[in-house]
Structure formats: structure tokens, C-alpha cells
Amino acid sequence: MTLSPEMKETVRKAQIDEETGAILYGYLGRKQKDEKNRKVFSQMSSDEKAHAAVWKGITGEDVVPKRNHILFLKILTVIFGFTFVVKMMQKDERVGRERYGMMCHELPQAARMLEEERSHENILYNMLDEERLHYVGAMVLGLNDALVELTGAIAGVTFALANTRLVAMTGIITGISATLSMAASNYLAERAEGNAEALKSSAYTGAAYLVTVALLVLPYLLLPAHMYVAAFAVMIVTVMLIILFFNYYISVAKEEPFLRRFLEMALISLSVAVISFIIGILAKNLLGIDAL
Structure with a gap:
């Protein structure tokens, strides 16, 4: 598939975001005491990893996740709790949806991923129940x-x-x-x-x-x-x-x-x-x- 340099860079950014999301969701899943929340986060981490693999097939690159961003959100989880971090991640999900929306006309895979990104946000909203x-x-x-x-x-x-x-x-x-x-x-x-x-x-x-x-x-x-x-x-x-x-x-x-x-x-x-x-x-x- 031949893509413009701009589109290829967009795909690369999407790949980085998906790799980063996979690590973050996996981390949050391991921190959950509630079994249902743990399973949902695990599934979301797997979805993000699958998305990243699709984009890797297009870019042909192994990308480095946003390590500083991951560390930052892990620290925020300890200080502010689960809900605060999930809300921040929802903002990232919205950015991801906008990116996939722009990619849909050139990459059919993006349409399916866009639906999954929307599903992620709905799941996150339903999970929010933190004691504090x-x-x-x-x-x-x-x-x-x-x-x-x-x-x-x-x-x-x-x-x-x-x-x-x-x-x-x-x-x-x-x-x-x-x-x-x-x-x-x-x-x-x-x-x-x-x-x-x-x-x-x-x-x-x-x-x-x-x-x-x-x-x-x-x-x-x-x-x-x-x-x-x-x-x-x-x-x-x-x-x-x-x-x-x-x-x-x-x-x-x-x-x-x-x-x-x-x-x-x-x-x-x-x-x-x-x-x-x-x-x-x-x-x-x-x-x-x-x-x-």
C-alpha cells in the first residue's frame, strides 16, 4: 500500500498510541481488585496491541511507546486514583478517534478500529466506581x-x-x-x-x-x-x-x-x-x- 508521507506519519503516531495504550491498560488491569474491571482492562489491552500490530504491518517499524507518558500516568494513579487516570485516558481515546476518522477514507482498517475506540470509552464510563x-x-x-x-x-x-x-x-x-x-x-x-x-x-x-x-x-x-x-x-x-x-x-x-x-x-x-x-x-x- 502506497501512502503519502503525511498519512504514513499519522499511521506511525497511531501505532505509538496503541502500544502505549496497551501497556497502560495492562497496568491498570493488574492494579484492579475487582475481577470484572481486571478482565475488561485486559481485553482492552489486547485490543490496543492488536491495533498496533495492524499499523506495524503498514509502517514496517517497531515503535517505542511513550515511556515518560506511561510513567507519568502510573504516578498519577498512585496519587489521584483510578478514576482520574481513566478520565485522562479518555481524552487520549478522543484524540485517537479523531485520527482514525481522518484515516478512514484511505485505510479501511481504521473504520473498524474507530468503532472499537468508541466501545472503549463506553466501557470506561461504566467501570468508574472508586471509593474515594x-x-x-x-x-x-x-x-x-x-x-x-x-x-x-x-x-x-x-x-x-x-x-x-x-x-x-x-x-x-x-x-x-x-x-x-x-x-x-x-x-x-x-x-x-x-x-x-x-x-x-x-x-x-x-x-x-x-x-x-x-x-x-x-x-x-x-x-x-x-x-x-x-x-x-x-x-x-x-x-x-x-x-x-x-x-x-x-x-x-x-x-x-x-x-x-x-x-x-x-x-x-x-x-x-x-x-x-x-x-x-x-x-x-x-x-x-x-x-x-
Whole structure:
């Protein structure tokens, strides 16, 4: 079969994608505890391998899969979980379908593969059932509350105490107390609503809160006592990164709008920080702390 250089390069890219997909699906299959999911991923890996063999028959080349991409998605699986990675892979599937759509008029094999790519996406959607996504509401509760309360508290005492160690101590005590309080409140609320998994829900809430506390206090522990302004600036950047990170995760895993949620959380957290900062300065002056 004689193909144009452009089409041959398109086929080669398709071959690389199929080889990469075969490895990724195989990896996800081995990670699954659910037997049905494991079998489906195994079948999908075999399909991708078969597709790659067809394209190899045209290119006559042995291609190298996208090793960095594979490693990246494996790391994401550990950090974000199964659902997040599958959603990202669905985007790759859509790109593959577009490529096959362009190839159909020259290569009849592409039409059959296009149907199989569509089938892959439908299967993936039906498989998505990850435990951690059942508790997104609990994680949002812990994260939001920690960002608002701790950002405000730390902003309020940073310029009043003017010492990173004192601020860190205040943040740790406040954060741990608030974590236990928030987890207990969530447990009681879930129990009152008859949730059989109330303890697990409260654990997710507490974990999200505690991780946020640790990240916000960390700059004050790492920087010297007199660099409280720099520590405060790093904390604000950390807040924005946490909001960005979490909302990106939710936007991909739950297919919810990213920008609106990000701006909403950022505005609330920064507004509280500004108000608390003003209150801290006023309290410092009114109580005469400078004179002590």
C-alpha cells in the first residue's frame, strides 16, 4: 500500500498510541481488585496491541511507546486514583478517534478500529466506581474549612506575633484542635443522617483538614523566626496551589467546571485572609502588644 508521507506519519503516531495504550491498560488491569474491571482492562489491552500490530504491518517499524507518558500516568494513579487516570485516558481515546476518522477514507482498517475506540470509552464510563470519589463531599468540607479557618487564623497572628515559630505553634495547636473538632462534627452529622459509613466519611474530612494544616504551617517551620513576611507570602502561594490542585482533580474526576470552583474558593480564602490580617493588626495596636 502506497501512502503519502503525511498519512504514513499519522499511521506511525497511531501505532505509538496503541502500544502505549496497551501497556497502560495492562497496568491498570493488574492494579484492579475487582475481577470484572481486571478482565475488561485486559481485553482492552489486547485490543490496543492488536491495533498496533495492524499499523506495524503498514509502517514496517517497531515503535517505542511513550515511556515518560506511561510513567507519568502510573504516578498519577498512585496519587489521584483510578478514576482520574481513566478520565485522562479518555481524552487520549478522543484524540485517537479523531485520527482514525481522518484515516478512514484511505485505510479501511481504521473504520473498524474507530468503532472499537468508541466501545472503549463506553466501557470506561461504566467501570468508574472508586471509593474515594464517594467521599469527595467530605474532602471538600475538610479542605474548605481548613483553608478558610487556618488561612484566616495564620494571617491574623503573623503580623501580630511577628515570629515564624510563634505563628507555627499557634497554627499547629489551632489546626490539630480544629481537625479533631471537624472530624467529630462530620461523624455526628453523618450518623444523624443514617450513613453507615459515617466513620470513614469523618476520616476523609479529618485527613483533608490535617494535610492542609501541615502545608500551611510548613513555611513558618522552615524559615527563620524573623522572616515572617516571607513565610506569609509562601503560605498564600501554597493556598492558591492547594485550591488549584484540588479543583483540577475534581474537574477531571467528576467532570465539573474548573474555573468557577477555583475562583470561588480562592476568593473566599483570600478574603478571609485579608479580613483576619486587618483584625490582627488592629488587635495588636489596641492591646498594646508593641509596648510589651
